[in-house]
Amino acid sequence: MTVGRFRTLFASALVFAFAASLQAGFADEWRTTSSLIGPSKYGDNFQRYDYVNPDAPKGGTLNRVVIGTFDSFNPYIVQGSVAAGFAQFGGGLLYDTLMEQATDEGSVSHPLVAEAYKYPSDYSSATYRLDPRAKWHDGQPITADDVVWSFQVLKANSPMYNRYFENVTDAVAISDREVEFHFSQKGNRELPKILGDLVVLPKHWWEGTDASGKKRDITRPTLEPPLGSAAYKIASFKAGSEIVWQRVPDYWAAKLPVKIGRENFDTQRFSYFLDDNASWQAFTKGGFEDFRAEARAQRWAVEYTFPAVKAADVIKKEFPLTSPQPMQAYVINTRRPLFQDVRVRQALTYAYDFESMNRTIFFGAYTRTDSYFEGGDLASRGLPQGKELEILQQYRDKLPPELFTTEFKLPVYDTPQSARENLRKAYDLLKQAGWINKGGKLVNAQTGTQFKIEFLGNDPVDERVAAPFMDNLRRLGIDATLRIVDDSQYTNRTRAFDFDVLALASFQQSNSPGNEQRDFWSSKAADTPGSRNLAGIKNQVVDALVDRVILATDRDDLVAATHALDRVLLWNYYMVPQWHLGKVRAAYWNKFGFPEKQPSYIGVDLDSWWIDPAREKALAAKYKGVN
Template sequence: AKWHDGKPITTDDVIWSFQVLKANSPMYSRYFENVTDAVAISDREVEFHFDQKGNRELPKILGDLVVLPKHWWEGTDANGKKRDITRPTQEPPLGSAAYKIASFKPGTEIIWQRVPDYWGAKLPVKIGRENFDRQRFSYFLDDNASWQAFTKGGFEDFRVESRAQRWAVEYTFPAIKAGDVIKAEYPTTSPEPMQAYVMNTRRPLFQDVRVRQALTYAYDFESMNRTIFFGAYTRTDSYFEGGDLASSGLPQGKELEILQQYRDKLPPELFTQEFKLPVYTTPQSGRENLRKAYDLFKQAGWVNRGGKLVNEKTGEPFRIEFLGNDPVDERVAGPLIDNLRRLGIDATLRIVDDSQYTNRTRAFDFDMLAVAGFQQSNSPGNEQRDFFSSTAADTSGSRNLAGIKNPIVDALIDRVIFATDRDDLIAATHALDRVLLWNYYMIPQWHLGKIRIAYWNKFGIPEKQPTYSGVDQNSWWIDPDKEKALAAKHKSGN
């Protein structure tokens, strides 16, 4: 293995990368919480030392360690200035992968060039992949502009479509009708992400679980799915949606044994009722759900006065600002906001640009996020600390956006991380999932179960695609005959 400058990747690079990432990255510091140090035991081997036994996932995480070139980062740039890995830079960093940066325009585009003597090209996992000589990524600040560019050709060769309405009714432009753009759906077998409205429980407004549950009862997924999403989606009802890690029914067996340890600190319903999200199937069920929401607000000390929901003691109005970074978030948050206003809540949506959104979420400066996603794997472990632990709740930039600080959740995270076998992992994950759900930290939204892709008909595509991820565009290649035919029909350069 070698860097793009021809120098070999050494054990010194591995050890230095581990030390730098653990010291400077909040995410890696949590992942490596149980790793004490790393030492070279030969020219090609590094040994990591753990302070606890039984963390079965940690060796795999260390196998995914991002290795950085120590000699380059400790060197100087073209102006003789010493590089600093903790600071932003516009100097393309040295890498070791199949592609390297050929050129870039900040905020506009970046072009990647395939490395002709890439050291890993003959590895079995690389054969048949990474077939493009150049890849150009153009950045659009507006999704509609990106969409229009795709329909004209020359900017996007393929597009992953996330909007159900667009997929259902807007793929009618001339290139589609001519067969020059192909629509395809690839089923996925991987766990579905928990996509949700996220309440910031650091704010006093959301610290009462009855308030969080009431807000959940105000969300009408069924009407949104029918009227906005063309019936495309399925309601998400687990943090580990899809597969055997999602909790269901009542706790039993080993999961019940785990939860019994915390019985006096958990909602009693957790043991006697199957967790169910409210369903809006008829006007009557809608009224019943909103009535249930109001009853919960009232129990938590909020009452309706003059059409406004206010604190029973102080008279303070109940206000929520949803935060989003895309105009599409208006469609996502709008129906829920309408129902909240019917309950007397002063609910609004603020759309900010990406940089503001990033800064505000890193600083946890929001009431509720209009959309946030939490992708899980079939082998949950250390990343759960970054998602849900008390430590992460106080760490800027962590993925614990909800601000969860719950000692039972912390204990269950450790139970997941130190699971002894697959059955133990499943039981512990079920328990964690159930406790998260019954605390109503988020309002679950929806998932699809497949990937929607449209592409200009210039590719060769292997018939078999990985079902776990749905599709692997790096296994595609340019078909010269198809590309030539497209170029003759569309002079935009596609």
């Protein structure tokens, strides 16, 4: 371990210990800001984010583009394609949550619908006290009954919330403004805080009737604009092609610290296009997309040459990003018998040539991802040692022996010789698993059936991501194909786990992993349609380590447990890791003002931007249609 890394870990441990001592000292006392890592940089006197412009003007239109289509305004069920502006987890543009996760600090939340919360020293429950000013767009107050009802319907209908709040047994309204949540276990340090992520839904609206007198049903898709509580409401929509959101002028929380200087656009318009190429053409012409987070390295490097860029009417800018990087990967569906042998999955990993793709397609922009917790102190490195080794020793007979003796390394394709060696290694693993080459085809030694893989994607760009990988698989004799489907079909197939390998999927982590790990990796989630356990992981050791992460006693314990979980996931080869960037590449039409300092934890806070009316008017005149 380097001196610098030792200092970082030591400092993190001290901060976490300090935070734990504060939590113990103030147990069962009301608090406003919650944190899992250490005290917020704002202390107890949070007035506003330090990067925002508190005098940012309101007005103008933000135009955005979405790929695909939509047929529902209910994001909390496993049915339908949800419209832009809604969120499967959190409130999106329409609903507020009990508290709001900070934009500029990891694992910190500030008040929103709830003005304060408390919990006992054994973490067996949590109580949230609602802000008396909180109200729905129809003027009715947000009540404890709304919170209780929301908790019940979300746990019943949303796989994501069900896993996230698995250990929350019930919610009880102890007054009009206070809700007490009870837990099935003690010592889960994360649960009191993450209940602040609960989105609050309007019970009286959902239990009422629509304009035709038909009773509403929260368990079904709907295209009736729901009643909300947040900064925006639906102004208009064209089913499947456009949705327009209008800022609520008397939004109840507009002057709360988390909202000052933010949510400045009067209108947000989302236009739908069939694919990325169509949305790109729309962006270059103006009027459809004002801000574009660019995901394609090749486009970023060579295609921003259209007239508006040359005239400085479209600006390219890179924003630093300091939050943990997601595990982006080809996801192997282990529910398929073909992929249940770990040697087969390992062989697929050895057949993937990242280095050539990065050099020839990505302009050397990316770094290979080699951890499920990429970035920071949570990623496993070297050989297990210390507390991590103690944890893993408990499961030694159920783990690959190499996990204890060999540092996990992904194959590197840096020379022609290494390419041959990696493909030879892949073939040897497949042969051990019962596959042999006959006449250039990889077939099962017993049945003679050819090895076939279908990659599933939802954008023509996925062909660029999958094609080089498939070429190597074909060299091994595998019949590798790619199927591109529309967004609705892709959503339905991934929810039902109907695929061999996903061409691209991403799993975002935080600085303080916890209950969400169940939805990512647990055996129970593997059998739950709509969960994020896309790989179908059913592993008793993984289940145990997920619980170990959730019940970590302090930062040191959390880091060790997360290292152990990371290492077990890696050595089981459930996914073929792809790459990460570590910054946000953004291009935008020059109609905005924004704080030059953006929160590096999320990269860009678009809510802190505003429209410059003079620039917007000039662009509209010059390009005829740019709003």
